[in-house]
Amino acid sequence: MNATPIDGGLDLDAAYRDSAVEDVLRELDQELVGLMPVKTRIRELAALLLVDRLRAQVGLATDKPTLHMAFTGNPGTGKTTVALKMGAILKRLGYLRRGHLVAVTRDDLVGEYVGHTAPKTKEALRRAEGGVLFIDEAYGLHKPENERDYGAEAVEVLLAAMEERRDDLVVVFAGYGDRMERFFASNPGLRSRVGLHVDFPDYRAEELLAIAERMLQARGYRFSPDARGAFAEYLALRIRQPDFANARSVRNAIDRTRLRQASRLVTTGGSVDRERLETLEADDVRSSRVFAAAPG
């Protein structure tokens, strides 16, 4: 401790400002509703990487952290969006040269015949190098019912690259919770090389409403006060349906509501003003099938 190569202390605040990582974190906070556990994990990671860098500056031993991640969560909980931000954060912290996101699924990695898989996976890795390789529905790589499936080969190539090119490449495995658990159980080497597990919780009803309003704003629409209440009721019913996919379902619901608003305006005819064009009424929401199916 008494052999520090620099005098005095390092300015943690200045280092934080210089990395400009704060901007990305703030963006993450503003653009994404809810997801508190995810945001906390990312903040922790950003802090660790920053401190590691300062430690390296004063000559303390730093262990390059394993940055490969697993994102688990139900459909529509924002895994891809967060991965996109992750690339930007890691780039600002100097861990990735480019920070771009390459999203792939099983089809892009696994080949159709013997000897086709490894080049295909390597090709994907090459495209992702310097950034983030996002493997959506990663459990698709493990098919226990078919022992000649080439998925295992793709995983082996991935593992080798994850180890060898740790400095240039971050691999994110994403998928629905329970199936990901089985996927990791199938390959112990994989689990040990994935350092960070982030679980994406389902959104609560009020968060979904906030998401809906944000989406409307982005598209230049708004709810009338009645419609807002109706949409809250709609969400309460929709959440209980089995195929509910969080933010994705909200987006689809909004698209359908816009459709009904447009057809209402056309049917009514007459003159329309800006106000009427941008407002979604309660009727537009209430004519959804979800209400029809609900008892009472």
Next chain:
Amino acid sequence: MRITQGTFSFLPDLTDEQIAAQVQYALDRGWAVAIERTDDPHPRNTLWDLHGLPLFDVVDAQVVLRELAEVRAAFPRHYVRISAYDAAYGRQTTALSFIVQRPAGEPGFRLERTTGPGRTERFALHSYASERPEGERYPD
């Protein structure tokens, strides 16, 4: 005699760092970068052998440099160049091409004159290196 083909060929050989910067420039513009090699230095020999496919969709220059290291290890006595193809409509041509490796000794060319019928004189460029068979043209 030092072969001067492509961009930068009148400059001293580029370092890996400089090559990476040039490649990154090409990649940032969306050009497809390819690595090519030959051991026939004739100036009209423009179609060199491709090393694999062009590196489509690559974002980071380090990938290209790693491929280049492979080519250099496999063909230490060849000419190697990097070329970047711009597929944009209206251009659709090689946008940048430069030599990144050359053999240690380049013996150069001889001008051959032949007299034909009617005292016409024809010229040919003869490369000393290509007197030996392919793959053995340049000594270590």
